[in-house]
Each structure stands twice: as C-alpha cells, then as structure tokens.
Amino acid sequence: MLTATEHTRSESSGPVCVVTTRGDVTADLVIPEIRSLGVPVLRLDLADFPQNMRLSATGPKWSGTIGGSSRQVRLEDITAVWWWHPEPARISPGVGMSVEEADWASRETNAAVAGVLAALPDCLHVNHPVASYAAQSKADVLIQAPLHGLEMPATWIGNAPPGAKEFASGGPKLICKSLSGPTIRYGDTHATFFTTPVVPAQLDDRIAAGAHQLQHAVDKLFEVRLVVVGDQQFAARIDAGSAPARADYRADYDALSYSTVSVPNSVRDGVRRLMAHYNLSYAALDLLVDADGRWLLVDLNPSGQYGWIEQALPELRISAALAALLGTAA
Numbered sequence: 019m020l021t022a023t024e025h026t027r028s029e030s031s032g033p034v035c036v037v038t039t040r041g042d043v044t045a046d047l048v049i050p051e052i053r054s055l056g057v058p059v060l061r062l063d064l065a066d067f068p069q070n071m072r073l074s075a076t077g078p079k080w081s082g083t084i085g086g087s088s089r090q091v092r093l094e095d096i097t098a099v100w101w102w103h104p105e106p107a108r109i110s111p112g113v114g115m116s117v118e119e120a121d122w123a124s125r126e127t128n129a130a131v132a133g134v135l136a137a138l139p140d141c142l143h144v145n146h147p148v149a150s151y152a153a154q155s156k157a158d159v160l161i162q163a164p165l166h167g168l169e170m171p172a173t174w175i176g177n178a179p180p181g182a183k184e185f186a187s188g189g190p191k192l193i194c195k196s197l198s199g200p201t202i203r204y205g206d207t208h209a210t211f212f213t214t215p216v217v218p219a220q221l222d223d224r225i226a227a228g229a230h231q232l233q234h235a236v237d238k239l240f241e242v243r244l245v246v247v248g249d250q251q252f253a254a255r256i257d258a259g260s261a262p263a264r265a266d267y268r269a270d271y272d273a274l275s276y277s278t279v280s281v282p283n284s285v286r287d288g289v290r291r292l293m294a295h296y297n298l299s300y301a302a303l304d305l306l307v308d309a310d311g312r313w314l315l316v317d318l319n320p321s322g323q324y325g326w327i328e329q330a331l332p333e334l335r336i337s338a339a340l341a342a343l344l345g346t347a348a
Contacts, residue, residue, distance in 0.1 A: 032097035033058040034137065034344045035084075037104045039065070044325045044337075045102055051341030060084070060091050061165045067107045067127050075134045077335055084135075097345040098142040099135055100340075101150065103321060107131065123214040143288035144299045144340075144345035148321040153296040156197050156231065159318050162295055166301075168315045172234040182221040182232060189234035192216040193265075200268070238306040241267060242279060245324045246301050247292055251286055254327045254334065255279035276330040285313045292318070299343060339346030 034052050038045040040063045049059050062071065066086070075082040075093055083090040107127040111120040136147050143149075151156065156175075163170050175197070176186035186192055194216045201207045216232065241256040258264040260273035267274055281289075285305070293301060302322025306314045328336045 024182045030303075031057050032095040033060045033061075033091050034098045034100065034347070035091075035096050036061045036100045037064065037132075037135065038100075038102040039063055039105050042103060044085065044323065047101075047325065047328075047337040048341050048344075050099070050101075051338050052345050055341065055345040057345040060089070060096075062104075062131075064107045064128060064131060067131055068109070071131075073131055073134065075147035080134055080138055084131075093134070093138060096135075096138055096141055098344045101147060101321070103137045104132075108295075110272050112277065124283055138298055139270070142299070142344065143322050144344060145301075146297065148206050149297040152316055153298055153301070153320040159292075159315075163288070163292055163315050163318070166295060167284060168292060170315050171236055171314060174232045175229065176228050177229050179221055179223060179225045180229070182225050183218060185232060186216075186221055188306065191235035191237075192218070193233050193235045195233060197229065209255065210268065212262075212269045215265060233316075236306045236308055236316075238308055240307055241328055242281070242305040242307060243324070243329065244281065244289065244296070244303040244305060245322070245336050246289060246303065247335075247336060248299055248343045249290075250339050251281060251282045252324075252334045252336050252339070253279050271326070276327065278331060278334070282313060296320070300340065 034050060034057055036045055036059055038061065049061065052059050067073070071084070071086055072090070073082070073084050075084070079094075081092070081094045083092055085091055086188070094205075107124055108153070109115075109120045109123045109127060111117045113345040115123065132147065134144070145153075145290060160170055160173055172185075172189065173181060176182065194214045196211050215235070217239070241258070243254045243256060245252045255277045256267055257275045257277075258267055258270075258273060259275065260270045260329045263271075264267035289303060293299075296318075298320050300320065302319045302324055303315060304317040304319075306316055308314070324336050328334055
C-alpha cells in the first residue's frame with residue numbers, strides 16, 4: 019500500500035467523491051490526507067439536494083455532472099466514492115407540495131443521487147452500498163465468519179421463550195445484543211441499548227414481544243478493535259476499567275485504555291477472507307480475547323468508526339491509509 023509520502027498526483031487526477039455529512043469529523047481527517055496526495059475531492063452531503071446541489075446524468079453508462087453552484091465535476095472522471103455515514107436527502111413541504119409529496123420527493127432524490135453514484139463504472143467504492151448492506155446482516159455474518167476461519171460465540175435469534183430457555187441451558191452466562199443497531203430515538207433525543215447481561219429468569223413471555231439476539235457470554239481478558247483498510251489491518255487492544263465498560267466498552271469510554279496488539283496470523287487470514295467474501299475494502303471488527311488465547315469475532319461493521327482509536331494511538335495512521343486507498347484509484 020502506497021503512503022502519502024510515496025505517491026503523489028497532479029490536480030489533473032480524477033476526483034474522489036466523499037459522500038458524508040457536512041460536520042463529520044472523520045471525513046475532516048481523511049479529506050486533507052487525500053488532497054495531500056494531489057488528488058481533488060468533491061464532498062457531497064445528500065442533505066444539500068436539491069437546494070444546493072445539482073445532478074445531470076445521462077445513461078446507460080452514466081456521464082454528466084454533479085456538484086454545487088461553485089464547483090461541478092464530471093461523473094465519468096470520478097475515480098473513487100467513499101460512502102461514509104451519509105444522511106438521506108429530506109425535502110421539506112412547501113408551496114404546492116404536501117407532506118406526503120415531500121416524503122415521496124425525498125425518496126426520489128435519494129434514489130437518483132445515490133443510485134447514479136453507486137452505478138458509476140470503473141470506480142472504487144469504499145464500500146459499495148450493496149456490499150455494506152450484505153455485511154450488516156448479523157445472521158449472515160454468523161454463518162460466514164466460521165466458514166472463513168473465524169470463531170464466533172454461540173448465538174440464538176428469535177422471540178420464542180422455550181427456544182431462548184433451551185439456548186440458555188447450554189451456557190453459564192448470557193448477554194443480549196442489538197441486531198440492527200443500538201440507537202433508540204425519541205424525537206430529538208436518543209438512548210443506546212448496550213450489550214446487556216441476561217439471567218434465565220428473564221427469558222419469560224417478554225421474549226415474545228419482539229426479536230432478540232442472545233449469545234453465550236465470553237469470559238474475556240480484553241477486546242480488540244480491528245480496522246481493515248484495503249490489505250492493511252490496524253489492531254487496537256482495549257482494556258476496560260469499569261463494570262459498564264467490561265460489559266460493553268461503548269458504555270464508558272473514559273474507563274478505557276488502549277495499546278497496539280499483534281493479531282494471530284490465523285485471525286488475519288480469516289478476516290482477509292471474510293472481507294473478500296463481502297467485497298469490502300473497509301471495515302471495523304470487534305473481537306474478544308479470552309484466557310485461553312481464543313480470538314472470537316463479535317461484530318463486523320462495514321462503516322465502523324475508528325477516529326477515537328487513531329486519537330489514542332496516532333501511530334496507527336488509519337486516516338492516511340484510507341486516503342491512500344482512495345487516492346491511488348485516481
């Protein structure tokens with residue numbers, strides 16, 4: 019993998035399109051790194067459509083322009099698209115447009131802009147939305163990870179109390195985790211459903227109210243956040259200093275300490291094969307390491323955050339690696 023000091027290009031290189039939100043701090047780290055390679059960047063926030071952004075695309079092999087009033091780039095010149103936590107376009111009701119019509123127009127705008135960008139041929143996508151969607155299926159990852167050489171904790175998914183109780187009988191401790199994402203929104207506020215210990219007595223009729231994911235708990239020594247960028251893997255050991263952080267490190271970031279850690283070759287190879295299966299160029303994986311030295315995968319996130327890891331361990335230089343991946347496509 020070439021680094022910023024090993025590889026530079028002229029501003030005649032095709033641009034990298036960064037699809038993110040206006041205030042995303044991780045994008046703020048990566049974009050200057052891309053530009054340091056001599057590669058131009060077009061930053062797009064789908065929320066700017068249609069008021070402050072314009073798209074003109076002609077198919078079937080998409081050509082045309084995209085951008086704002088002050089700068090347009092040709093679609094056929096875009097060499098890479100970085101999809102980084104984009105928010106959908108939202109068109110507000112106005113004169114002559116009802117709430118229902120505005121909702122429909124928002125969906126049309128998202129289908130147009132995201133659809134055209136995702137369909138650009140001969141373009142590196144990090145990651146393509148189709149690949150990200152597939153990799154976000156927890157149920158599928160549970161099947162694929164062992165097939166590619168990675169161990170995962172025993173897992174149960176469902177809403178049948180007898181099945182939950184039978185699963186609980188097979189292990190000494192249980193945890194409950196989210197399947198789709200931990201954030202619960204209440205209007206303008208939100209709460210987070212962290213990984214939660216469960217005792218068998220709780221597996222009653224409440225289980226039937228909705229789908230749950232239960233796992234046999236791992237008696238872990240520490241956790242690892244493994245960030246994969248192309249063919250590079252950056253591993254950070256996470257040690258928890260409080261009870262909430264030991265249950266789920268997201269619950270108490272102030273109680274965490276970080277250090278670099280060496281990843282066993284068997285785990286590296288398994289991660290590489292799993293990434294190739296899902297056609298991912300980037301992902302953040304969470305692994306648990308137990309007293310027997312077993313490394314167990316507990317989460318694969320194709321758009322997982324890494325900024326706080328790089329802040330704690332700047333020597334990992336994840337942003338530079340991500341910029342090099344995107345920039346060398348130009």
